[in-house]
Amino acid sequence: MNVLGIVVEYNPLHNGHLFHLNESKKITNADVVIAVMSGYFLQRGEPALVSKWTRTEMALASGVDIVVELPYAFATQKAETFANGAVSILDALYCDFLCFGSEAGKIEPFLLTNELLSQSNEYYDALIQKYMKTGVSYPKAQTLAFQNLCSGEHQSSYIDLSLPNNILGYHYVKAIHDQRSKMKPTTIKRTSAGYHDLHFHSPTIASATSIRKAIFSGNLQIDAYVPDQTFKLINNYEEKYKSLHQWECYFQLLKYRIMTMSLDDINAIYEVEEGLEYRLKQHIQKATSFQNFMERIKTKRYTWTRLQRLCTHILTNTTKSQINKLTMQKSSYIRLLGMSDIGQKYLSEHKKKVNLPIISKLSTSQDSLLDLDIKAAHTYFMIMPEPIRTKLLQKEFATPPIRFNKN
Incomplete structure (x- = not known):
């Protein structure tokens, strides 16, 4: 049996992701596909467009067999830490392959680069x-x-290593090497749309960035770029909850946090360094939107992504001491979000030898890593009106893994 591991955000799942998934299955001859997926906040420091449960449904409908969550402490980090967490989870689930998208499209240069840098x-x-x-x-x-x-x-x-997917791919290969995993890395060349593309250049393939931009610009004609089920799930989510998630929705919360925190409190937040607390305080009062705030605080030294992650940590009140006491190379648990009938059978046959606890339903947390996930969930749903907010938070604890029957 060949078990394929992939690392995803699916924000949202689009035709390019579907191409990567199907091609990865082909080249690895996969019988089971396991996706480790970021939760409510993502690697570039953004809130996910829709909840992790809705994105899990997208993944299962598109052919993934098991969806597990990448904890907040890894998901909202630089590429190296992000990759370490993802690889540790896929390795614990006995994946044979990890297949990622890249601009290079061939695995040999990644292996040579890792050898050189090591x-x-x-x-x-x-x-x-x-x-x-x-x-x-x-x-x-x-x-x-x-x-x-x-x-x-x-x-x-x-x-x-100036290209975003190559950078992430290199860190997957490095993490596999450093963790002495038996997984074999392989890669699929990205087609048509670049990672940061803001516009549609192809009739069927577009970046998640351009799709989100179109949605928030009021252009809902994205159905040519996403699978039918993705299109339906996004529309259903917006209809049900009257909102999709973007940074502007959280700006007033962020502004309140920064304006009422002391300089010492801000300095204690993870990723606040070199006097950034003064810059944040200086510009927040006059900022009229999240976009405007980011334009004010952006510098040559700090990338937009780095500053977005910093803002996410302020929003969730994630401190340096909380992150520093964690072992940031490997996850300490596996949070199961969904599975197909094939995935359920695989877990039943292998769960006894998996060396990490598999969490299928939340209870009182005894894990500092999991505490951050719970806090992220509370923050993510703060923009919702009551009683929807409370119901969604209750769902975070009450929801069992989503089950999807392929037959």
């Missing part, structure tokens, strides 16, 4: 620090350091 780790880190001192962002410093390290006639043998 052999030159200290020098690479020193180069990053050198470039950081010039005032550039951490991702830019990584790119410059890598270009310095692999310059020469064999440069084309390595991946381009």
Whole structure:
């Protein structure tokens, strides 16, 4: 039996994701597909368009067999930490393959790049620090350091670490290597739409970013770019809850938090560094929207994504001390969100040898990592009116894994 692992956000699940899923199945000859999916807040520091339960339904309807949650502490992090958490969960579930989308489209350059950087780790880190001192962002410093390290006639043998999916793919390969996982990494080339594309360039394939932009611009004609079930689920969610989730919905909550926190309180928040608390305080009072606030605080040194993640941590009151006491290389549990009949059979046959607790229903938490997920759920639904908010929070504890029958 071949078990395929994928790492997803599905914000929302679109035709490009479906292509990746189906091609991944083909090249790995997969019998079972396990997706580890971000919960309510995502890697770029954004709230998910719709809840994790609705995105789980999208995944199951599109051919995934098991959906498990990537905990908040990994899901809202830089690529390295994000990948470590995801790989640890897929490895614990005995996946044979991890297949990711990339601009490179071939796995060999990723393996060579990981070999190069693992052999030159200290020098690479020193180069990053050198470039950081010039005032550039951490991702830019990584790119410059890598270009310095692999310059020469064999440069084309390595991946381009300035491209977002290549960066994430490299960290998946590195995490598999570092965790001594038996999973085999493989990759599918991304087609038509780039990760950050804001506009539709193809009749059927578009980035999740451009799809969300179209939705929030009042253009609901996205049905050509998403599977039918995704289109129905988004419309049903909005009709039922009168809202889809974006940062602007949370701006007043964020503004209240920053304006009423002391400088010391803000400094205690995870990812607040180098006096950023002063910059946040300085600009929040005059900011008229989240977009306006981000434009005010953006600097050459800090990427938009990094600042969005920081704002997410302020919103959820996630502190440095909370994150620092966690072991950030591996997850301590597996939160099961949904499964097909095939997935249910696989779990029944393998759950006794899985070395992490599988949580199918929340109760009183005894886990600091899980506490952050619960807090994220409370924050995510704060924009909802009562009694919908309370019902959704109750659902977070009462909802069993979604079951999907493929037959």
